[in-house]
Amino acid sequence: xxxxxxxxxxxxxxxxxxxxxxxxxxxxxxxxxxxxxxxxxxxxxxxxxxxxxxxxxxxxxxxxxxxxxxxxxxxxxxxxxxxxxxxxxxxxxxxxxxxxxxxxxxxxxxxxxxxxxxxxxxxxxxxxxxxxxxxxxxxxxxxxxxxxxxxxxxxxxxxxxxxxxxxxxxxxxxxxxxxxxxxxxxxxxxxxxxxxxxxxxxxxxxxxxxxxxxxxxxxxxxxxxxxxxxxxxxxxxxxxxxxxxxxxxxxxxxxxxxxxxxxxxxxxxxxxxxxxxxxxxxxxxxxxxxxxxxxxxxxxxxxxxxxxxxxxxxx
Amino acid sequence: xxxxxxxxxxxxxxxxxxxxxxxxxxxxxxxxxxxxxxxxxxxxxxxxxxxxxxxxxxxxxxxxxxxxxxxxxxxxxxxxxxxxxxxxxxxxxxxxxxxxxxxxxxxxxxxxxxxxxxxxxxxxxxxxxxxxxxxxxxxxxxxxxxxxxxxxxxxxxxxxxxxxxxxxxxxxxxxxxxxxxxxxxxxxxxxxxxxxxxxxxxxxxxxxxxxxxxxxxxxxxxxxxxxxxxxxxxx
Numbered sequence: 001x002x003x004x005x006x007x008x009x010x011x012x013x014x015x016x017x018x019x020x021x022x023x024x025x026x027x028x029x030x031x032x033x034x035x036x037x038x039x040x041x042x043x044x045x046x047x048x049x050x051x052x053x054x055x056x057x058x059x060x061x062x063x064x065x066x067x068x069x070x071x072x073x074x075x076x077x078x079x080x081x082x083x084x085x086x087x088x089x090x091x092x093x094x095x096x097x098x099x100x101x102x103x104x105x106x107x108x109x110x111x112x113x114x115x116x117x118x119x120x121x122x123x124x125x126x127x128x129x130x131x132x133x134x135x136x137x138x139x140x141x142x143x144x145x146x147x148x149x150x151x152x153x154x155x156x157x158x159x160x161x162x163x164x165x166x167x168x169x170x171x172x173x174x175x176x177x178x179x180x181x182x183x184x185x186x187x188x189x190x191x192x193x194x195x196x197x198x199x200x201x202x203x204x205x206x207x208x209x210x211x212x213x214x215x216x217x218x219x220x221x222x223x224x225x226x227x228x229x230x231x232x233x234x235x236x237x238x239x240x241x242x243x244x245x246x247x248x249x250x251x252x253x254x255x256x257x258x259x260x261x262x263x264x265x266x267x268x269x270x271x272x273x274x275x276x277x278x279x280x281x282x283x284x285x286x287x288x289x290x291x292x293x294x295x296x297x298x299x300x301x302x303x304x305x306x307x308x309x310x311x312x313x314x315x
Numbered sequence: 316x317x318x319x320x321x322x323x324x325x326x327x328x329x330x331x332x333x334x335x336x337x338x339x340x341x342x343x344x345x346x347x348x349x350x351x352x353x354x355x356x357x358x359x360x361x362x363x364x365x366x367x368x369x370x371x372x373x374x375x376x377x378x379x380x381x382x383x384x385x386x387x388x389x390x391x392x393x394x395x396x397x398x399x400x401x402x403x404x405x406x407x408x409x410x411x412x413x414x415x416x417x418x419x420x421x422x423x424x425x426x427x428x429x430x431x432x433x434x435x436x437x438x439x440x441x442x443x444x445x446x447x448x449x450x451x452x453x454x455x456x457x458x459x460x461x462x463x464x465x466x467x468x469x470x471x472x473x474x475x476x477x478x479x480x481x482x483x484x485x486x487x488x489x490x491x492x493x494x495x496x497x498x499x500x501x502x503x504x505x506x507x508x509x510x511x512x513x514x515x516x517x518x519x520x521x522x523x524x525x526x527x528x529x530x531x532x533x534x535x536x537x538x539x540x541x542x543x544x545x546x547x548x549x550x
Contacts (some may be wrong), residue, residue, distance in 0.1 A: 024378075025354075025369040026523050027454040027497075126517050136457045136498060138517050186327035186335045232342060233452065233461070235369040235376040237333045258371070258454035266330030269381075294331035295381045302382055 003117055004064040004152040010104065011060035015121050015140035015152075018051040019254065020129035024235060029255045031131040031139065034211060034276035035112050037172070038076030040305060042116035044312050045073035045093045045164045048157060050305065052120035053130040055146075057113045059279070061104025062146065066096040071118040071160045077110030077174065077277060091166035095159075110174035110277035119157025135212075135255055164312050170304075174277045181271050181289045181297075182241065187231065187262035191243075192224040198241070198264055199288050203249060207280045212255045213242075214275060216284060220247035221264060233260040239267035239275075241286075251275055268294040270301045319343045324397060326390055329376060334386045336393060337374040342463060346373045347451055351528030352405045356396050362389060370527045371452040372461075410447055410530040413495065413510050415486050416541040417443075421509035428471045428488060428505050439507065440535050442466045443486075447530040448493065458497035458515035458523050462531060465493045477503030484509045486533070508535075511544035 016039070019032025033039035033056055040050040055062075061079055073093045074081060081088050082103045088094050090113065096102065107113065123130050123141055132140025141150060188195060203218035221243050223229065229245060236242070240252040240263040251267060252259070253276075265286060267275060278284065289297075319341045327335040338353070339346030354370040357377075364383030369376040377389060417440045418425045429439045448462035455461075465488065473489045478501065481487070485496045487504025496502055497514035516522055525531065536544070 021366055023457075024367055025453060025527060027457045027459050127522060135500075136515075138457075183328060183330055186329040186333075232340070232372045232374075233454070234335070234371050234374050235454070237329050237376070237378070239330050258452065263329070266328075266333070268331050291328060291331060291386070295385075298331055298381050 001119075001122075001154055001156065002067045002151050003070055003154040005067055006146050006148055006150040006152070007063040007065055007101070008148055009146040009150070010057055010062035012058035013062050013146040014056050014132040014134065015053055015123050015130055015146075016056045016132060017053040017130045019131055020127055020133070020139065023127055024257050027257050028127065028136065028138075029133060029257050030238070031129070031133040031211075031254050033114060033131075034254060035076055035114070035273040037273040037301075038112070038277075039114045041091070041166060041308070042073050042075035042114035043120075044309055045075060045091070045166065046071045046116045046118040046157070047160055047164070047313065048116060048118060048120055050309070052116065053123065054117075054121060055115040055152075057104060057115060059111060060106050061113065063104070064102045066100040066102060067098055067151070068154070069095070069097045069159075070154065071095050072102070072115060073164070074104065074113050074115050075166065076113035077107040079107045079110075079113045080105040091171050093160055093164040107279075111279045112276055117154045117157075118159060119155035122153040122155045133255060167308075167311065170308065172273075172277075176282045178274055178278055178282060178284050180274060180284055180286055181268045181294070182239075182265040182286045183268060183289060183291055183294055184265050185263070186240075186266070188264055190223050190227045190262045191221070191264050194221045194223060194243070194264060197221050198249065199286055201285070203284045203286075205278050205280050205282045205284060209278070209280055211253050213253050214251040214278065216249045216251065218248070221249055222247055223262065230260045231262055233258050236263070237266060239269070239272050241265045241267065268297060270294075270297050319346055320349060324393065326386075328386070331381055332378055334377045334379065334389055335374055336377065339373045342372050342451065344449055344463070347449065347463075347528065350375055351408070352400055352403075353393070353397065354528070355405055356400065356403055357393075360396070362392055365389070371454075408529045409525065410532055411525045412532050412534050413512060414536040414540070414544060415444075415508040415510050415533050416536050416538055417508035419538070421541075422486070422507040424474075424487075424505035425507040428469065428507055431471055432468055434468065439469065442469055443493070443507065444533045444535055447532050450525055450527050450529050450531060453523075453525075453527050456496065456498050456500050457517075460494055460525065460531060462493050465491055467491075469493075471505050473503040474505060477501055481506065482509065484511065484514070486510060509541070511541050511548060513548055
């Protein structure tokens with residue numbers, strides 16, 4: 001069913017789901033929504049299962065003409081939005097009808113927002129996922145960013161019986177100063193004073209920040225004396241903090257599969273959503289946590305999502 | 316002969332969902348064979364909570380769900396499997412033949428590769444087609460094979476300025492490595508030829524023709540044969 005006609009595409013708008021798993025060994029990165037928390041919430045707000053395909057909006061939103069009656073919700077970055085020139089709220093479901101125009105404007109806080117439609121965005125699955133991998137030209141809408149004139153379909157979903165709204169105490173703030181928790185490794189033994197530098201300094205997000213990775217600027221993170229400058233290429237994980245030759249860290253993201261530089265620390269899974277909302281000029285400080293703490297936080301986050309699911313489905 | 320293998324696998328923490336297992340710290344066929352064997356054994360006995368097993372030159376990256384399993388548990392299991400590796404039959408690697416049309420527009424750097432190594436173009440082609448190259452790792456772009464075993468006579472440094480667009484199917488050389496670009500992408504390797512075979516076809520039942528641990532053999536073909544194979548691929 002045709003649901004959106006793209007009038008203007010926005011800054012960098014793609015279709016994403018949770019990602020494409022099982023193909024990293026063939027050079028296919030996982031891709032998927034960068035801010036998993038906001039992505040899950042957007043889906044729950046329109047009664048989808050939490051990993052349904054959505055539109056990922058970056059910095060500047062699209063203008064969409066609505067082609068079918070549906071329930072929508074936008075979660076993530078603080079972003080201005082109007083429906084037929086009347087303001088609508090994020091983190092809250094709203095219904096639309098054919099002929100309506102939804103105008104999603106520029107982010108005021110954070111970087112990425114997720115537009116979910118009940119029934120989910122319907123594009124063909126490629127290797128088990130609807131996520132767009134722009135570098136490989138696969139998935140999503142013809143493997144590319146959305147552009148004006150595109151017509152987007154949605155699947156059949158149950159319409160909401162009432163409005164769903166995110167509890168306000170569960171809506172994250174996106175401050176320009178971020179505390180990001182990380183675990184040393186996999187190559188923390190290549191560093192000594194570098195580990196002190198990474199955990200005790202402020203780093204600024206540079207303009208080179210995208211779905212492949214976020215380049216940071218700050219004090220040099222040096223390898224320990226005598227350690228080799230590169231390693232035999234190995235797979236990378238989202239959240240790995242790589243130290244290239246210029247000694248300025250890069251937080252690796254979801255469109256990267258291998259690399260030959262050392263990773264001094266790795267951002268914990270639950271904090272990747274925070275990084276996904278950082279924009280150039282923001283400050284990042286890394287806080288050291290243990291693997292046990294990271295696992296505990298991961299499990300708490302899962303429980304929180306389950307509680308949220310129950311709470312929203314009562315509405 | 317096995318001197319490059321670690322006596323005991325080394326484990327590294329790659330965040331709260333990744334366990335990196337190293338079997339050596341050199342690029343070596345024996346080390347890579349161990350990696351391949353362990354990946355096959357793991358895939359045949361998939362442990363609960365493991366979402367990806369990624370083999371590379373000398374290590375395996377195992378991605379797990381921390382709500383289901385724990386790295387200490389995986390480490391135990393890996394050590395047990397490794398100890399039993401001698402009793403488990405590992406299928407031999409496959410050899411995949413890749414036809415290549417060398418030189419001309421398809422291999423704009425072949426004269427330079429020949430010149431820098433004091434060879435004729437015909438000698439470059441012959442030397443490049445001889446080995447059965449080991450696929451150490453697949454990555455960078457979908458299906459890009461990192462191949463070991465390039466003749467020393469063909470070692471050529473990367474381009475000083477990488478190309479912004481290398482056409483799909485291009486075969487290149489970078490220092491002691493050779494490889495193929497399965498999709499059009501930027502790249503700095505010296506291009507010597509092109510294959511008409513689609514190395515990555517997402518809609519094909521098997522999108523890839525090979526995996527890490529398999530072998531590739533190149534076969535020189537004429538421009539006419541190239542054109543014919545392109546037509547066949549399109550059908």
